[in-house]
Amino acid sequence: MNRKKWLSIAGVSASMILLAACGNSKTSSSKQQITLMQQADLTSLDTSNAAEMTQWTVLTNSMEGIYRSNSKNEPAPGIATKVVKPTNGGKTYTFHLRKNAKWSNGSSVTAKDFENAWKRSVSPKAKSGYNYIFSGIKNADQITAGKKSYKTLGVKAVNKYTLRVDLEHPMPYFNKMMTMAAFLPQSQDAIKKFGNTYGTSSAKMYYDGPFTVKGWTGSEESWKLSKNSRYYDKKAIKLSTINMKVVKDPNTAHNMFSEGKLDDAVLTGVTAMGVQKNKNLKHVQKANSAYLMLNTASGQPLNNVKMRQALSLAVNRERLVKKIVADGSTPSSTMVSTNLTTDPTTGKDFGTETSQKESFNVTKAKKLWKQGMQESGLKGPVKITIVGPDTTNYKELAQFLQGEYQQELGTNNIKVNASNLPSKAAVEKQSAGDFDGYQTGWVADFGDPISYLTIMEKGNPQNYGKYNDAKFNQYAKNLTSTKASSTSYYWKNLRAAEKRLNETAPIVPLYNNVESHLVNHKLKGVLYHSVGEYDYTRAYLK
Template identity: 30%
Template sequence: MKSLVLPGLKENKGSSPFRLMIQAKEAVKKELYYLCQEQDGKFDESLQRDLDFWLLTFRSEFFTRRYPEYIAQLILHSNELIRRLEWQISINSKKRHLTFVVTPTLMTSPFSSKNIIGCILGIQLDSSSEMISRKGVQAALGSCCMDLEMLDTFYNHNPHSSSIHIFYFEAGYQEDNAKHPVNLPRFRRSFLKEIEARIQVLVPPLFMQRNEEEVMRNLLILRREISSIQDIPQVIVLYDNHNHHEITFTVLLVRVKKSGDYCVLDLLRLSKENENYMEGQVYLLGNFSKGNFIEGNVFQIRLKDISRFQRKNASIDYNLSRKKIIECLQSGLGEVRDYNGGMFLKQDERLKELKKLFPEITKSYPEFLENFFYSISPIEKQATLPIELFKVLFELFHKLFLETQVNFFTEICDSKLIITLKSEDEKELCRNEEQFFNDESLYKKIISSKWSYGDFLFKGFILCFDTISHLQDYENKFREWITQNSVQNSPRKKILHINNDFIQFDFDPRIGGTNESIAINKLLFDGLTRIDKKGETVLSCAHSYDLSSDRKTYTFHLKELYWSNGQPLTADDFEYAWKKILSPEFETRFAYLFYLILNAKEAKEGKTSLNEVGIKALNKKILVVQIKHPAPYFLELLAHSLFSPVNSDVDRKDPSWSSGRNDNFVCNGPFKLKKSPRPFYEFELERNPYYWNRKELALDGISISNVNSQKALEMFKNGELDWLGPPFGIAKLEFSKFDAELCIQSTSKVFWYCFNVHSFPLSNIKIREALFYLVNRKKMIQGIQGRNEPAYSPLPKEHTFFSSSNYSTIENQKKAFQCFHEGLKELGVSQKSFLPLRIIYPDNEAFYKISKHLKDQIENCLGIQCSLVGVNYGEFFERMATGDFEIGAMRWVSWVNDPIYTLEIFKNKNEKMNFVNWENIDYQFLIDKAQHEENQEERKKILSQAEKILIDNFVVLSLFYGEDYFLKIPDLITPNTSSLGVIDLSLIDFVSRSFP
């Protein structure tokens, strides 16, 4: 049996648990990368995101008690299951897709080990109306009759908040059967059968009318069924609600009450049926003779012990529970007539017909269709309304839901007028109804509909008129009035429409370091400081701050702040979020941003306790932050989204809160995520009612679609998008065709090629120097759109102390050729035996063009071969971080307006972002000296010296300074950007114009 020592690591009795945790996670990453290589697979972005999710989700003991090889295999299986399900769904979206992988393994401890079975279940669920619980998995496992018991481990992964769910759990052998291996194929087949039967289907809301008018109308309908003193009671049974313990039905019952008869509830309570009978109302509806009355009763019956009516999947069997109501009535009253019993069967058939007409909506938004269907009144029309009218009415509602600028639609079908209305204001809907739908002398109202979905309320009517001319006159008057009323009283909301080119956002600000994730998190979260409309750093969550005399201790006083769920936000939430990033077991690539804080780096490396870190909440309103040395850029650094707070209560209870759109997703920024975005939109943002500065916001919301670049360009042409390109997309050459809409934005971007100084032959400085001198930068950037400038330093244009005039021999191919041959001599190799250089780059059009230019120039000048390797972002970053490259393309962005931000990356070779694996003692001395130098002029001289060392060691091939270019409609006002070119979309506004 394997020892518990991690691969490549020695057991160290003095190692801290945090250090062991880091080693275990690093070992998992390496194993996963090796697995991908062995299977000729790509370490792409989706696998990187799955890796990040599982490393963040698994508890610490999970890593210490299972082998890295097994965990890596588990993560790979999870990723493969997601891909398989996505493919199966694309082939047949109507079928239920399940897949199940089981792997025997060991769960270890210092003194023993235990045989277990690791199980990964992949399943397609309707996220809004279906679920699988831990209890359901446990029951399915028990029904397999394999003598297995479920262990404590249970995790759920819902990638992209889609219909695909991945469950990981573990099963152990029961004591008496530990020596008997399980028949895995049989177990797999049996479990899949059992778990499918335990998918919990939530009961759809049945929007039955309960107002007095509806009750009386139904009682009068039943009254007409009583024609003699011998007639049996007539009954309408309506579902009301249910909870974990009981189901409630409302009963409308009309009977002949003879002299001396007991009241209905007394008769029911005397029966053998032991249910709860709730008092209601009794109406006198007429009489036959003296002492014989026609009596109407309205009351509730609550069925106890809900488990009697639950299916295997825990959903309610509505027909079975309704049948029980009839049995209760018959037990107490004798024979009764179920007036709407047959109608419910027809109603179910009609709903199935409707679902067949709209398969995509049924699959993606089943509640939308069901809410509509059950809202139809009178209730019998749900079973009898012609399907064509159903279809047109629903299509109008669906179209209305998708529209952001329209609040009504009308259509004529089968000589009937169909009207649909939408509003977020119930009073507005009632006002419209009072104005136009109360005078039934003009028409006959066939049906009405009132329901809600997401943030919207809907009303609809189907009206019948004597003549077509009356219908047309009425429609014209309605259109005229509703349009005028909307212009005067219902201003159109300012909604910004943008498109997301990327696969997914990281909604957890602690790990969201890509440009698009930073942009979205600045909309959802707010830090102590923020960049304002003028591009300057201002206080945001902080009301004020005090700075110590040595300029190393900041005491922040917070405003009155709240989370989007109304819960108070305190200084503890800041301390919790920041220290979570600095805990060794927390996976993030961006912890280095916090290393300015006292003991932050030491805590991340497991060398000191988090209690020693210079972050402390003194009380709910005061946060104290200690930094290692004075830093004039510290307040600007705090404006980055990574320094956002996180709701500590939610994060402790649900570490995966950022992957869902439920009540656990709470934020504190200008906007919040809508739980139910409209069809077509990937995400929708709405104003956060608890944001401290909400009165200054101009936008009411942001709608984010996710279509391919060609479709997005068409949408922009058609006026369906207001903004196209960075930060949520990639700039395209086609943008240049839009003169009036094209915007060019200065940024801090600089394009590099990193040299791996530990990789042969780039370990030789002469070879690197040759590559530095041979590149014709001006020629290279000719094919790249934008006003790009050649770069000779790794620092952004705003921060560099050098210009091309310092290097009169730059772009000198003769010198490059000379350096190259000097390097060959030092290495002891010939030009012919020189191995091809591999150039890797993120797989997109711009990087390919740049890399192709570099390849051609190297081959033409030096006479050696190069190969181009374009990979997805996830694989690219992994290969750069692990040193599996020779030359790697990079687009660097400074997040702070200070040269030291970029220079510090190269200080230590073990820094995660130091891809070149280079360090230099003299360079380190200068960086340390600059950090403590208070005289700004002297500090600039020191940083200039450090930059020169970096350039003269040729660890980075700087190419050019880049710009962002994007499309926006002329009516859109953008704020001034920060000095680094960052745009805060929450500050955007539309020019003054009417929004009808």
Template identity: 30%
Template sequence: MIKRAIVLLLCTAVIVSLFTACASSGSDNKPITYNMGANPKTIDPHLNNAVEAGSVIVHCFEGLTRKDAEGKIQPGMAERWDISDDGTKYTFYLRDAKWSDGKPVTAHDFVYSWRRAVDPNTGAEYAYQLWYIKNAQAITEGKMSPKELGVRAVDDKTLEVELEAPCAYFLQLTAFPTLFPVREDIIEKYGDGWANNPETYITNGPMVITEFVVNEKIVLKKSDTYWNKDAIKADELVFTMISDPASELSAFEAGEIDFADSPPAEEIPRLKKEGKLTVKPQLGTYFYCLNVEKPPLDNPKVRKALALAIDRQYIIDNAAKNSAFPAYAWVPPGMPDAKEGSDFRKVGGNYIGEDYKKNVEEAKKLLAEAGYPNGEGFPELTLLFNSEGGHKTIAEAVQEMWKNNLGINVKLDSQEWAVFQETRTQGNYEIARHGWVGDYVDPMTMLDMWHSKSGQNDARWKNSEYDRLIELAKRSGDQKERMEAMHKAEEILMTEMPIIPIYYYTDLYLINPKIGGFYYDPLGFKVFLYATKK
């Protein structure tokens, strides 16, 4: 994802109380405090592209489907659905559900919301997640009106959805934030600012926001209007915003927070030894994004040389210290392939060799072929990263490797998270730190972001054959054909190398042992809906 969102407020933070009622179970379940790190750029379900803010959103909203305590897809706002024989038409039957202000959730809410998500005027980076729906891509490209989206409210409780082609994971997508409903009347009245204020942040999910203090905390409480409120164990959640890893660890060890998500790299060995650290595999990749519009990064040989000159295992062991796995390709392990039980990564193999010395020799050769023997004449580039977390240590290691192996100088620069995201999205960088965690369990969640028309393609890379293969994989209902197309697409990506995979994510966190029922979503979200604290 992943895959950190609200326009950053510059005024003095003010606590605003939510006027809607919140549930009180009468239990002795204590508030749970989770540190989400930096202040989110937005918590608008359609505009967010960050895992941390997504963790807020999945507590507050619910799609047509949802994930249960075991991460399995279950009925959400839709109590049931029908799928046509050819897999291109879904009919969802909505249950009697309410928004947090008591108004009914209707099929019309979904029609409005999905049209809003694909409307180019909205600027949703995740609009492409709806391109499976008929006409969605053409709408995002400005070729058709949002009203022509293949979704229709038959009545208040019946929603018809027409797809461009069968999509095996469509019910996973309907549980993803970009397909969550929002309220037309609220957004028309308050504009983009609706998500900045607890009073206007009307939700349809298990929790409501009662306080939002910029750069400090977001407080969520159990909603008394949620249809399945009796299944929700958490009464109150406090999402803090401690961006410095050392401060976060101190707060956790002092008992001030219950969950720390970014322990300092230098403390990881101690925390492992003391048995405090939890390590979970994550469906995502840490990588560097190369702006191919900036010379000499417009040369694939230069990009490949930079990729080969990095010692991934060294970074994992000495810089990140995070028990991750070196990434010699793009799609992480854990994604299915065509044959039942097979893994896309194992089938596809590696595109970067594991022999680092051979990689360096190849990198030197490629750089010379590109016109920069031993780095001579190579311009100084800037590697940009966000200041939060341990990205500086990793960047320093890479900087040294490029200097020692290729004879090139790279300057390091950092920005605060919200500013950094905007800089990267606008293409105002040369090399930028990036990370992506999947949004559903299929290789497409990693591959379609590099389609030339994807809102997530920060590398600004374009390849017509790659686009064709991605579009073929999306249209086909044949799993073998889909996977073959995606393997070919990944090969093109790793040959052109607009990105440099560094490692496959693992999620390292600290959690209060008094908390039970916490659910870890391998897609990156931290879910406390079913959690209790003694």
């Protein structure tokens, strides 16, 4: 995050000297406090003015919204007393809030705190860049487009402890969205007191969750979360303090863990590769897909479906994850990652049940490439450019793909140029559609396949490859129709949409991301969610 969802794979120098695999963290003592790392700076605590990974992690562990995510990554009651079922044909949600929820200043958490927070965040004046997440709530799209006032958003405090949300169409995944930090409440007392400085420091906010943030004034690279004595379920909170430090370099994180200065170290790149046999290693499955986005626009060589299919079939993903990625990540043949959610109509993991039966076939790939060239009137070698950020991992991935394509399809048929640029320049190329293939990916916003699939719909601002398929667009449209309130209809169209992506290959799926963590063996009770941020609020040291 910044919640623009192109996948960021942290790169590190291959020349780094890895420390030997070490044992337990020494951070723990008789006191229930832990030290965690964040990979980026904290820039704001105001969800209306920022939407970044560190911010959301801090807020997930200090604030509470309508729901929390439980150990199964499903919505569980938070400030709402129960997980509700929609009425009005799936278009109205009425949440009843617990009356014993308090802000850290002692005032009650009310429905108005949610209503005003959402209206503040959906306004075109909001600076988070994330107001699109409110799409589907009545008038949200027109508000973000500047055509209606933020006051018309379909959310209303019916009374002090009742919140009603009206949607424009059924959103079967709406309850899942309510676990996101974007939908947290904001204390209206705090907004009134701190005004434009709200959220610019830890002292200029009130908190309604298990912890309060201390010691961050806007620029520190370390701060702490202290147990909130006013939290309604404070008896369930075992930790007294969560210390947080910004650690951007994975080798430094490894070093700090080895010295007992971190209880949970997230490692990437060659550092992660070097700890795969460490006894403290924990693999965390993430709903995070890496893929090559193809430029399917008219007039582009990859506008031809057979040539796109060939590029997908020519990649040996098993070799990719073992030799190049080498951090526990798993091969993927679909856009929607595995470990995202279970299809309730089949009981199967959605990413698994929609995986392609055939993902690597060099003979077929070469045949399709030649047929596509003939259909497009192209003569070999067809020149394509793969663009991506200039981190070590992206460079190695680009070189791998370059080798795969030229070796398997033949240098007389294809010539691949790998262009890895500084992040800003790479993103500019992506936004301008100046690529044949772009190294990217998607991190799920919430636990539903629609979080992935609709970005490939015609007109979606994230559809940089200009994919435009009539059948796929219809399936996507069906997902927001009145019929989508039917579980079987909704999931049938989700499966059909993913199948159509598999058939028409606007992307080349590569792998599902698995994070490598070194974790203090005494740390228990952490909820490592595949979707969203990790929850340390019920953790403890044993």
